[in-house]
Amino acid sequence: MEKILVTGAGGFIGHHMVRFLKKKGYWVRGVDIKYPEFSSPDEADEFLLLDLRNFRNAMEAVHGIDKVYNFAANMGGIGFITAVKADVMRDNVLINVNMAEACLRAGVKRIFFSSSACVYPTFKQTDPQVTPLKESDAYPADPDNEYGWEKLYSERVYQAYHEDYELDIRIARYHNIYGPEGTFEKGREKAPAALCRKVALAKDGDEIEIWGDGEQTRSFCYIDDCLEGTYRLMESDFEKPLNIGSDRLVTINEMVDIIAKIAGKSIKKKHLLDKPQGVRGRNADLTLVKEVLKWEPQISLEEGLKRNYQWIKEQLGIRN
Secondary structure, eight states: EEEEETTTTTTTHHHHHHHHHHHOOOOEEEEEEOOSSSSSSGGGEEEEETTTTTTTHHHHHHHHEEEEEEEOOOOOSHHHHHHOOOHHHHHHHHHHHHHHHHHHHTTTTTTEEEEGGSSSGGGGGOSSSSBOOOOOGGGOOSSHHHHHHHHHHHHHHHHHHHHHOOOOEEEEEEEEEEESSSSSSSOOOOOHHHHHHHHHHHHHOEEEETTTOOOOOOOEEHHHHHHHHHHHHHSSSSSSEEEOOOOOEEEHHHHHHHHHHHHTTTOOOEEETSSSSHHHSSBBHHHHHHHHHOOOSOOOHHHHHHHHHHHHHTTTTTTO
């Protein structure tokens, strides 16, 4: 039985991956600076509270491990990553450099790195009807925020370790992963969770706040699809960055309408034009991942948002 380390196991994708791997029969160690907020750390065979910005902790985390899924990061939604820059860059670069070196020294068979669609250049994302972004579009580099620059730099760190030391790597560029058991308040939440929360708390006919004019576009991938795609990538022989996401483009206004329909409410929109909204449009080109992994999302946006909305509604204690 392979022993797997999941870093960031106290976070959204990380704790879902712990559960996913346990169901497949792996021995799993979770590591984070905090326990999962919405599930038990006992879902992992072992859960260690370790700060991976410290190299000794990284070495402790990988001890006796065959493969690593590295989700550890200081991150959040658009409000967080546009306001917090130095901490994001420092913390995440330290984590990734430490994990690359620790895996090399410990003889780990393979490490997965969770990169982001934020690596893609701003000049290719100026139109809501954006051309879907291919993996090769990352260069020439021009991410729109420091989080994106850090992710792109960390990709290069892992690629350098692969080229110089033959560290076996896998890299996914995630496009807006969402679903239950993720943060939905206090400033680090992303758009699907924030909008589900706002609609859940609103009464029929109420107005909710939308950041920007709502015509900015994105694609969104449900957590279950993300886990399957990530696992297939980890078990494949593909060593270059690969998009994992959806290629269905929607405006934020359209997402609000979908959630309102799920809730059975009439919702008005108040657009806050002074709030950050990121690039104007972003969508994933899935040509390569379909070819390499025979993978594409199976859960519709409507179904995924329904599950997410119901879970957030329960967390808020709303019965009707």
